[in-house]
Amino acid sequence: MFARQQVADLTEIVAELDEAGVALAAIGSGTPEQAREFMAKFKFPGEMYVDPSLSVYKAFGLERGFWKTLGPASVGRGLKAMTRGFRQGGSAGDLWQQGGLFVLGPGQQLLFQHRNPAAGKQADLNAVLAAATAP
Template identity: 30%
Template sequence: MQGGKMAELVSPITRQVSTEKWKAGTPTVDINLKDVEDCLIYDRRGVSFPFKSLYQDSKSVIIFVRNFLCYSCKEYVDDLSKVPRKALEEAGIRLVVIGQSTHQHIEPFCLLTGYSHEIYVDPKRSIYLKLGMKREETFTDSALPSPHVKSGLFMGQIKSIWRAMTSPAFDFQGDLHQQGGAIIAGPGSHVHFCHFDMNRLDHMPITWLLQLAGVQQSLDFSPKPKIIHV
């Protein structure tokens, strides 16, 4: 109960980040999807699919998160859950989240965040490792803070520890040191954009990712989200 009251007293911290600032401060990386196209991912029922099935026939925005207990990933996916399905359908875009836990943690994470788009896991971190995503964190001037993370470090870690303690399966739901990233790919193996996070706050702004993928709507992630038609 005390943890819940403490969480209620924390005011959201909203950071407005321009596309130009993010472009200037965030390097992209080159990857070859041929190296990972046959790696298996798993849905919430434990059914496996080759990774290439996500982008073979359509353009996909694929978000790799650190672990399902990570407070910054949870808050990032909180905002991903607000992306309108209609906006994705009109653009012919798939929105996919990939974690690195076992598949049993998918359903509780979706219930917690309200996320209803596609989500899978890579429990052996095969894709993370083969693509060269970072392990451990690096904080530099070029690693800009995520505009989607509202909690401070201390309160965020308290929330993560509490969720671990109250989870039916007490584990860390993935490698705590693994960093994530974002890829826009398809149709086929063509990669339109790729960014690997340098630390837990180095997320790409969701609005920019969607616009880069061809979505014609922009989201306002202020405390009272609304759709802005452009």
């Protein structure tokens, strides 16, 4: 559900990213087939890659854990997302892995970093946009 919400939110800023010449890419924890299905269903407007081993998630220091997915705060955010019309589908990928968002490059520049401390606690997209489009 949170992945769907995130895709919907990113769709709103993709035009501004395009205008600034900034690419949008996602990494998921499922298989390429699951990623294809997700992209087709929810129209993710960027490039998609997969990391089923979670080694890249780990290298970026992203959180993982049962309570980070099903803790009260996450459940509350889930209910809030449901009021926006998002629904939980079947799980495809690692259910306990948390996400994050980074603005990177070119080269070794790290311009923005956000590691979701728990499910649904995503980056502020205004801050993302500011970092991504800064000269």
